[in-house]
Amino acid sequence: MNGSKDQMFGVPRTVTEKFRFDAEVAAIFEDMISRSVPGYRQILQMLPSLIRCCAPPQGRYYDLGCSLGAGMLAMAEALRGGKGTIIGIDNSAAMIEQASQAIARCADTYECDLSMQCADILDYPIESADMVLMNFTLQFIELEKRDYLIRKIYDASEPGGILIVSEKVCFADPETNRTLIDIHHQYKADQGYSQLEISQKRDALEDVLIPETIDVHINRMRDAGYRIVTPWLQNLQFVSLLAIK
Numbered sequence: 001m002n003g004s005k006d007q008m009f010g011v012p013r014t015v016t017e018k019f020r021f022d023a024e025v026a027a028i029f030e031d032m033i034s035r036s037v038p039g040y041r042q043i044l045q046m047l048p049s050l051i052r053c054c055a056p057p058q059g060r061y062y063d064l065g066c067s068l069g070a071g072m073l074a075m076a077e078a079l080r081g082g083k084g085t086i087i088g089i090d091n092s093a094a095m096i097e098q099a100s101q102a103i104a105r106c107a108d109t110y111e112c113d114l115s116m117q118c119a120d121i122l123d124y125p126i127e128s129a130d131m132v133l134m135n136f137t138l139q140f141i142e143l144e145k146r147d148y149l150i151r152k153i154y155d156a157s158e159p160g161g162i163l164i165v166s167e168k169v170c171f172a173d174p175e176t177n178r179t180l181i182d183i184h185h186q187y188k189a190d191q192g193y194s195q196l197e198i199s200q201k202r203d204a205l206e207d208v209l210i211p212e213t214i215d216v217h218i219n220r221m222r223d224a225g226y227r228i229v230t231p232w233l234q235n236l237q238f239v240s241l242l243a244i245k
């Protein structure tokens with residue numbers, strides 16, 4: 001694993017600062033997401049199979065909110081031997097800086113064209129997309145801008161183009177919601193996080209990561225025009241949805 005161990009929330013904080021994807025987070029992000037999001041590794045492992053099945057090998061692929069480029073590398077793995085284009089977008093300069101170094105180190109391994117841009121995905125012009133990946137990114141976009149973003153991606157996609165949206169979701173039934181949150185907190189404790197780390201991170205993410213129900217996500221993608229919309233992986237309240245234009 002690259003990067004350092006996530007100990008960001010290990011010391012008591014007097015002021016709750018809102019969570020930001022800054023240099024401090026970029027330095028420990030791989031450890032943080034791997035130990036916090038059950039199923040994250042499985043999504044990355046399964047992506048090449050999904051891509052080989054559903055997307056063209058010479059395609060134009062986007063990873064929106066690419067962070068350190070893990071999704072881009074999964075795409076590159078799927079395109080091995082082919083000449084596709086993979087564009088990663090993130091508005092965190094610290095993430096893009098680290099990701100660019102990691103991608104440059106392994107660029108010779110792949111034949112496809114890999115590039116990254118530091119930009120806001122709401123403004124970035126997406127063109128002729130065969131695949132768009134948003135792996136745990138939409139949850140950080142303001143609620144009122146989410147319909148616009150999904151429609152923009154749909155409009156910029158080729159016929160048959162695919163969209164993968166992975167999200168932390170919530171459940172309409174409060175008891176179901178509470179139970180899954182409790183299991184998730186137990187999972188984090190089992191990954192080595194203390195109760196202090198768990199509660200301080202939860203406070204920092206309040207109103208920053210805004211989950212929606214699976215139905216809200218599915219309806220939004222259907223309303224945008226996607227023909228097929230279905231969950232393809234779920235682990236607790238972490239769900240990945242596949243949509244096909």
Ligand SMILES: C[S@@+](CC[C@H](N)C(=O)[O-])C[C@H]1O[C@@H](n2cnc3c(N)ncnc32)[C@H](O)[C@@H]1O
Nearest residue numbers: 021065066067070090091092120121135136140
């Ligand atoms: C949880 S991380 C995504 C993880 C990553 N996709 C992966 O699979 O490892 C969310 C990322 O979205 C980025 N992000 C959030 N809002 C954004 C926006 N409006 N434009 C571009 N990137 C954004 C953040 O900087 C952060 O790197």
